[in-house]
Amino acid sequence: MMRFLARRFLWMVVIMFAISIITFFLMRTVPGGPFDREKPLPEATRKNLAEKYNLDASLPQQYLDYMGAIIVPRLTVEKLKPSSAENYLINIPLPFLGEETAFRWMNFGPTFTKRGRSVNDIFIENLPISFNLGIAALIVACAIGIPLGVISALRRNTAYDYFGMGVAILGVSVPVIISAPLLQYVVGVQMGILPVTWNPDKWGEFQNYLLPAFTLGFVNAALIARLTRASLLQVLNEDYIRTARAKGLPERKVITLHALKNSMIPVITILGPLLAALVTGTFVVETTFGIPGMGRYFVTSITARDYTVIMGTILLYALFLIICNMFVDLMYAWLDPRIRFD
Amino acid sequence: MQKFNRLMGLALVLVLVFAITIVGAQDKKVVITGIGMVGGDLPTIDPGLAETSGSIEVINQIFLGLTNQNFDSSSELGLASGFEVSEDGTVFTFTLMPDVAWVRYNPETDAVEQVVGADGNPRFVTAEDVVYGMLRSLNPDTASPYSYVLVPYIVGAAEYNAGEGAMEDVQVVAVDATTVQITAPDSTPFAAQIYGLWMARPVPSWVIEEFGDVWTEAENIATTGPFALKEWRHDESLTIVKNPFWAGTDSVPVPALDEVTFRFLDPAQAFAEYIAGNIDAINVPLEEIDRVRADATLSVENQTGGNPCTYYIGFDNLEGPTSNVHVRRALSLAIDRESIVTNIRKADLGPAGFFTYPGLNAAPQQADYPDFAIGFDVEAAKAELEMGLTELGISAEDLSSQLILAVNDSAGHVAVVTAIQQMWADNLGLNVVIEPRESTTYFSSLSDDAPTTYRAGWCQDYGDANNFLYDVFFSGSSQNDTGFFSEEFDALVVEARVTADTAARVELYAQAENILVNTQAAIAPISFYGLNLLVKPYIERAPSVTGNESYFDWDRS
Numbered sequence: 042m043m044r045f046l047a048r049r050f051l052w053m054v055v056i057m058f059a060i061s062i063i064t065f066f067l068m069r070t071v072p073g074g075p076f077d078r079e080k081p082l083p084e085a086t087r088k089n090l091a092e093k094y095n096l097d098a099s100l101p102q103q104y105l106d107y108m109g110a111i112i113v114p115r116l117t118v119e120k121l122k123p124s125s126a127e128n129y130l131i132n133i134p135l136p137f138l139g140e141e142t143a144f145r146w147m148n149f150g151p152t153f154t155k156r157g158r159s160v161n162d163i164f165i166e167n168l169p170i171s172f173n174l175g176i177a178a179l180i181v182a183c184a185i186g187i188p189l190g191v192i193s194a195l196r197r198n199t200a201y202d203y204f205g206m207g208v209a210i211l212g213v214s215v216p217v218i219i220s221a222p223l224l225q226y227v228v229g230v231q232m233g234i235l236p237v238t239w240n241p242d243k244w245g246e247f248q249n250y251l252l253p254a255f256t257l258g259f260v261n262a263a264l265i266a267r268l269t270r271a272s273l274l275q276v277l278n279e280d281y282i283r284t285a286r287a288k289g290l291p292e293r294k295v296i297t298l299h300a301l302k303n304s305m306i307p308v309i310t311i312l313g314p315l316l317a318a319l320v321t322g323t324f325v326v327e328t329t330f331g332i333p334g335m336g337r338y339f340v341t342s343i344t345a346r347d348y349t350v351i352m353g354t355i356l357l358y359a360l361f362l363i364i365c366n367m368f369v370d371l372m373y374a375w376l377d378p379r380i381r382f383d
Numbered sequence: 384m385q386k387f388n389r390l391m392g393l394a395l396v397l398v399l400v401f402a403i404t405i406v407g408a409q410d411k412k413v414v415i416t417g418i419g420m421v422g423g424d425l426p427t428i429d430p431g432l433a434e435t436s437g438s439i440e441v442i443n444q445i446f447l448g449l450t451n452q453n454f455d456s457s458s459e460l461g462l463a464s465g466f467e468v469s470e471d472g473t474v475f476t477f478t479l480m481p482d483v484a485w486v487r488y489n490p491e492t493d494a495v496e497q498v499v500g501a502d503g504n505p506r507f508v509t510a511e512d513v514v515y516g517m518l519r520s521l522n523p524d525t526a527s528p529y530s531y532v533l534v535p536y537i538v539g540a541a542e543y544n545a546g547e548g549a550m551e552d553v554q555v556v557a558v559d560a561t562t563v564q565i566t567a568p569d570s571t572p573f574a575a576q577i578y579g580l581w582m583a584r585p586v587p588s589w590v591i592e593e594f595g596d597v598w599t600e601a602e603n604i605a606t607t608g609p610f611a612l613k614e615w616r617h618d619e620s621l622t623i624v625k626n627p628f629w630a631g632t633d634s635v636p637v638p639a640l641d642e643v644t645f646r647f648l649d650p651a652q653a654f655a656e657y658i659a660g661n662i663d664a665i666n667v668p669l670e671e672i673d674r675v676r677a678d679a680t681l682s683v684e685n686q687t688g689g690n691p692c693t694y695y696i697g698f699d700n701l702e703g704p705t706s707n708v709h710v711r712r713a714l715s716l717a718i719d720r721e722s723i724v725t726n727i728r729k730a731d732l733g734p735a736g737f738f739t740y741p742g743l744n745a746a747p748q749q750a751d752y753p754d755f756a757i758g759f760d761v762e763a764a765k766a767e768l769e770m771g772l773t774e775l776g777i778s779a780e781d782l783s784s785q786l787i788l789a790v791n792d793s794a795g796h797v798a799v800v801t802a803i804q805q806m807w808a809d810n811l812g813l814n815v816v817i818e819p820r821e822s823t824t825y826f827s828s829l830s831d832d833a834p835t836t837y838r839a840g841w842c843q844d845y846g847d848a849n850n851f852l853y854d855v856f857f858s859g860s861s862q863n864d865t866g867f868f869s870e871e872f873d874a875l876v877v878e879a880r881v882t883a884d885t886a887a888r889v890e891l892y893a894q895a896e897n898i899l900v901n902t903q904a905a906i907a908p909i910s911f912y913g914l915n916l917l918v919k920p921y922i923e924r925a926p927s928v929t930g931n932e933s934y935f936d937w938d939r940s
Contacts, residue, residue, distance in 0.1 A: 158617070167618060
């Protein structure tokens, strides 16, 4: 188990490096830069900006500078001047070494499009909101999807099944770009019982998350329901289920103890990447409900060529994805005793 | 039953909270606005760094300039109580209003308070602050994107901004605590307006020195304007409060509103919130214009006005078939601008026959110069096309295959160029391919190598025709993507730039327009932008001249 984790951790480092190199050089080959405008900036201004953001150095040098600022920790002895270019994610004060001495690590750099904002500001202020929304959406998805799938499978080809799968088809075929504004209009504008857009002054946190979490959760609930049904149906035909029944185990125990646990393997497999995608922010739902999360930055950073934000969001997503998949692998062993790590 | 009771209790609490919020809102005049805001955060509210209209709008409420743009697009006094111009028109001596306080919002007392200096006395805006603000924008280390507007109007600024000259050689000096003297390289009738633009405003040097580039956060900032910054929730909203220390002037009165909240929502979401009654004023999203005009309530709340921008089609004047003047004229004459404004760009003020926005100072009006303006004329277009094809020695099919119509990939712009493509097909028999490009790629490709025909637009930096004709199409301009060059045009705009008499300038600009859009047809102007707002009936909005709102002129009943 520990060897498995150690090996996965080493792989994670390698993969993160590979992703950083590919992303960095790929985004720099795309034509246009962060300072291209409808009103082009004069040459002198462009030169000033390139100097300020270290864009005049050679590409490999820029990559090394960027990664260096993230990886190499710093020990500062003086008070750090507030600046978007020197903003560290991890700041540990070391008072026994000096009053202002601190260990600082992981500077993801300043953003190009929002002056005075650093990528770490986005991580600290916007990520928690997306994270909460993602977790809430996942809970909605599982709470609706798994029971729906189980009932459909157990009551196969009955009205329950048709209803359950009807709901699932509806969820899969209506994208959030339709359902989000529709729910917003009906529940928010017409009925007025939930906020139209993010409004913490007027509504509590729960109300603000409710509609977006439901919208986001419902689409994924449909996916989970279909997967649960298919998987459970397959497991119910397995030999060991027949054995369990032949032993005289009550049907309830056969389903909950043996069938359901094993049938969750494909569901858990997609829940990993799904969780990573949901907690790092979703563009359409966040934009529609005016949620100050991270989702918008995944899209706008690319169109604006905001290099540091592109790198930051991609690395963050990659990290979440790798960690989630690692958890999925750990879950396999618990769900299916036949799976071993060595 | 118990559950029911608990629900009732909860409902009661909710009603009470709601009632308190309503009562609380009544004793304060608060406006929540989405005008000029787009989804996502404001890029900055630093006067030296601002470049989008949302940023500039907020800056206009919290930072004062020496002068302000007036309704006839001339300048009026802002922070300066008066100014004198030397006889040769190059030396400007501004006298500052006395006792304009630097203020900040204190969240603990919920009040705006004066900033106290190191000596324990309140800080007032001094000539040094004005000089600091201008020099900071010109400093190459600041990398101000709009310094180039200020650069040509101060001696020594160009060299300093390019990193070649010294700061001491920039001719903006504090003569005494309340007098600023600025020397311009030449005499232009609109320079006083330039000195009041956002990148030339006084900013608090001591705050910037202490807090670096995060000085604009609400907990750090110090401001001078009729409003002060209360709160900036990034990616969500920004709130400004009335500054009780602002005494008011004719042009910048004491605000009637106590608070204004800007919400950063996409147009569709802002519209939904407006309908739900949670936002007081918004821009009408393009796709909702028909609904607003047809709706009994919304059509009454709909306010329109001008927005000093021009939409146009640019031609590559240097290479390809569009280097032929007859081809360019044919393409321009074949565009039915009226139809585009009626059917697609519905919020616009009207079709454009000139490039210069008509509301600007010294701008020629189409009605006064009907022969100089370009318009829709199929017969003339066909004749020009014939001449063009003969001169180039190619067929209409060859020409079609050599032309592309480039556009940045946004639904609104693609709709316009699709209509133009159809007009060229119907009126000239040319089948031109539309080439949508991703926005940033598009803008960088325009300055590198302009496509044969492409969509473009230009908005004012300051309210003078010089900002359109000289700043964009003078042959040396970095904004001139067309490659258009005409000695006659250059001579006209250079002369108009330094002419004092407005009537004479209008005449010169009219002749320059005639060359730009008509005889040379370097571009095809399409339409003048409009402002299309929804404002709740209990709000008294003041009309805007710059396209930005002045909330210190607003009121609510």
